[in-house]
Amino acid sequence: MILAFDVFGTVVDWHAGISREVEAIKTGVNGDAFALAWRAGYQPAMRRVKSGELAWTRIDELHRMILDSILPQFGMDDLTESQKQHLNKAWHRLDPWPDVLSGLARLKSKFTLCTLSNGNLGLLTNMAKRAGLPWDCVLSAEVFRAYKPDPATYLGVAGVFDVEPASVMLVAAHQDDLAAARACGLQTAYIERPGEFGPNQPKDVSADPANTLHARDFLQLADQLGC
Numbered sequence: 001m002i003l004a005f006d007v008f009g010t011v012v013d014w015h016a017g018i019s020r021e022v023e024a025i026k027t028g029v030n031g032d033a034f035a036l037a038w039r040a041g042y043q044p045a046m047r048r049v050k051s052g053e054l055a056w057t058r059i060d061e062l063h064r065m066i067l068d069s070i071l072p073q074f075g076m077d078d079l080t081e082s083q084k085q086h087l088n089k090a091w092h093r094l095d096p097w098p099d100v101l102s103g104l105a106r107l108k109s110k111f112t113l114c115t116l117s118n119g120n121l122g123l124l125t126n127m128a129k130r131a132g133l134p135w136d137c138v139l140s141a142e143v144f145r146a147y148k149p150d151p152a153t154y155l156g157v158a159g160v161f162d163v164e165p166a167s168v169m170l171v172a173a174h175q176d177d178l179a180a181a182r183a184c185g186l187q188t189a190y191i192e193r194p195g196e197f198g199p200n201q202p203k204d205v206s207a208d209p210a211n212t213l214h215a216r217d218f219l220q221l222a223d224q225l226g227c
Contacts, residue, residue, distance in 0.1 A: 001187075003107060004139070004157045006148075006172035007117035007124065009196040011133065012094035014039065019198070021090040025083055026076050032198050034074055039197075041066035046118065046147045056145050058120040064088045091119070092126040096133065097193065103218020104134050106227040112136045116157055116170060118147050149180030158186075171221065175208050182210065189213035189221055 008014050018038060019031030045062040048054045067088055071077045079087070107113060114137040115124050121140045128135055139157060146152040158165045165185035172178050173193040182188050189212065192205040207214045215221035 001111050002157060002161050002163060002168045003111045003113050004116040004154075004168055004170050004186075005113065006170065006174060006177055007115055007119055007127070008091075008094075009193055010171065010173040010191055011100055011115075012096050012127065012131070013195070014091070014094050015196060015198045017094035018090055021087060021093070022074075022076075025079070025087055026074075029074050029076065032200060034070070036197065036201070037070045037073070038063070038066055041069065050147060050150075058142060059118055060088065060091075060120055060123055063091055089126075092123050093130060094127060096131050097217065099217035099219045101132060101134075103222050106222035107218065107225065108134055108136070110225065110227045112161070114139050114157065114160075116148070116153060117141070148177055151180075151184050154181045154184040154186055169212075171218075175211075178208075178211060187212050189215060189224075191218065191221065192216050 005011055015035045018035035022029055022034045023031040042062070045066055049057050067084065071079065104113060113135055115135055116139055117124055118141045120142045121138060124138045124140055127133065128138065137160070139160060141147045141153055144152045144156040154168070154170065155165060157168050161168070166187060169187040169189055170178060170181040171189045171191060173191045173196060175190065178188040178190055190208065192215070194203050194205050196203050213221065213224055215224055
């Protein structure tokens with residue numbers, strides 16, 4: 001079986017990473033609010049691509065568009081171009097959740113592991129290199145020229161490995177992502193990440209009966225899958 005992992009929120013803690021980096025650049029900025037504002041622009045930006053308003057655009061470029069739009073509201077429109085470029089690549093430097101490296105090592109002993117993220121290939125590769133994420137393969141929306149939840153992404157994983165969709169399991173911390181994968185015939189596993197949006201905005205991690213598996217973290221998922 002192929003385990004395909006959502007990345008932002010599921011594998012890495014984007015909120016803590018973005019908060020830390022923006023506060024390091026500009027003293028006094030509310031890193032929590034900045035991280036949430038940046039992330040809030042993610043879906044609207046992708047919708048512009050899906051609708052055809054924008055041609056295919058990598059997440060790095062979408063992140064930069066969102067960044068430029070929110071800097072003034074945080075009093076940061078005086079950043080130099082070099083600072084903006086560095087901050088935009090904070091998404092390449094996110095840290096994994098504490099259970100991830102040991103959990104992935106166990107899962108890799110039995111399964112093929114790949115990413116299935118809207119993040120672009122360069123971003124995901126840089127992230128994996130820095131954090132030591134042991135992927136067997138890095139797959140991205142960039143490969144399929146479609147953003148999740150487009151069926152082309154989920155079915156694309158099965159196509160890459162020449163297996164039936166049921167031989168792929170999407171592992172994610174987002175119920176909408178998992179529902180879209182199930183609609184394409186994939187197996188699914190939900191991972192709880194109650195702190196994804198930071199300590200001031202706890203996330204509902206209630207079980208969804210439709211999920212085939214529900215695990216607290218990657219270590220518990222490894223237990224459930226016999227690794």
